[in-house]
Amino acid sequence: MKRQRRSFTPEFKFEAASLVLDQGYSIPQASKSLDVGETALRRWVDQLREERGGKTPDSKAMTEEQQRIQELEKRVRELETDKRILKKATALLMSDEFKNMR
Secondary structure, X not given: OOOOOOOOOHHHHHHHHHHHHOXXXXXXXXXXXXXXXXXXXXXXXXXXXXXXXXXXXOOOOOOHHHHHHHHHHHHHHHHHHHHHHHHHHHHHHHHHHHHHHO
16 A cells, blocks of 8 residues: 655744754654654755755745745746736737827
8 A cells, every 4th residue: 555645834844853953853863753754854954954044945935034035036926927918918009009000
């Protein structure tokens, strides 16, 4: 029987990684007590270390600051897309008006 893949919330990942970084647990100790794989926990620890260093992760952020940065970056991308669409629509409308003036 195939084991179903578990998913963890960013809050859980943050707390698990904090055990290692802030409370002095080793990765094997923390992974055993939380019943998660060492490899996954090591990734979370590395990600939290990078986030605390100011790097925005490619995956879902764990810290509130990085989550906010990801939300703002997403909003900027949406606004840039809207701007491109409006530029194209304006150009199209202007070209139609110019054709009708002749």
